[in-house]
Amino acid sequence: MNRTPDEEQWDARYGSSRPVWSGSPNPLLMETAQERIPGVALDIGAGEGADAIWLAERGWTVHAVDLSSVALASAASHAEAAGVEERIKWMHRDVEAWSPQSGAYDLVSVHFLHLPSERREKVFRGLGEAVAPGGTLLIVGHHPSDLNAGVKRPSGEGLLFTPESVAELFDSSDWETLACEARPRTPKSSDGRETTVHDSLFYARRRHR
Ligand SMILES: C[S@@+](CC[C@H](N)C(=O)[O-])C[C@H]1O[C@@H](n2cnc3c(N)ncnc32)[C@H](O)[C@@H]1O
Numbered sequence: 488m489n490r491t492p493d494e495e496q497w498d499a500r501y502g503s504s505r506p507v508w509s510g511s512p513n514p515l516l517m518e519t520a521q522e523r524i525p526g527v528a529l530d531i532g533a534g535e536g537a538d539a540i541w542l543a544e545r546g547w548t549v550h551a552v553d554l555s556s557v558a559l560a561s562a563a564s565h566a567e568a569a570g571v572e573e574r575i576k577w578m579h580r581d582v583e584a585w586s587p588q589s590g591a592y593d594l595v596s597v598h599f600l601h602l603p604s605e606r607r608e609k610v611f612r613g614l615g616e617a618v619a620p621g622g623t624l625l626i627v628g629h630h631p632s633d634l635n636a637g638v639k640r641p642s643g644e645g646l647l648f649t650p651e652s653v654a655e656l657f658d659s660s661d662w663e664t665l666a667c668e669a670r671p672r673t674p675k676s677s678d679g680r681e682t683t684v685h686d687s688l689f690y691a692r693r694r695h696r
Pocket of ligand 1: 497552553554555581582
């Protein structure tokens with residue numbers, strides 16, 4: 488099957504230098520999931536697998552989806568080294584062209600998936616459908632204010648999003664919002680400078696009907 492331009496771009500990025508990301512799980516995943524009883528999780532845009540591996544190490548069964556087969560191959564080797572490969576199913580999917588099973592997941596986690604706004608809204612709504620009643624949806628991305636923070640960010644029109652714009656996609660009669668905020672973080676840049684950036688955090692529980 489032909490690769491889309493997005494897939495080619497991500498494969499090239501993961502293929503040119505490794506690792507691309509830190510190898511550490513995302514802090515907001517650890518913060519929100521550490522108190523949860525493990526179940527079945529869906530990790531969208533799993534990249535090199537740090538979040539999926541962290542969840543698997545805590546007893547979760549994980550379906551880890553990414554557009555890049557290069558990223559997934561690297562993620563699978565990290566999972567094997569961590570001894571959790573049997574808990575993770577790596578799924579090479581374009582989340583814009585695939586729908587997860589409805590109501591199947593105790594946790595759906597999406598970190599730093601930056602799509603143009605209309606496409607993003609459709610994907611996020613669909614991912615909400617995949618959450619089981621009583622399960623949670625965690626969406627984290629770069630806040631638009633980062634564009635003025637002197638850090639490297641996806642700069643295309645509308646790629647970054649506020650937590651409020653995510654919350655608007657989910658009806659409060661179906662969802663209990665647990666967090667909707669811009670979370671500050673102070674990463675060190677390669678030249679040692681500290682800059683405050685913000686992550687958009689939307690975390691919600693699907694209500695039982
Ligand atoms: C910025 S990275 C974040 C990786 C990981 N979630 C993390 O926080 O380290 C975005 C990831 O989303 C994946 N991705 C981009 N578009 C996608 C799509 N349409 N379907 C599935 N994965 C996609 C990319 O291949 C990449 O691994």
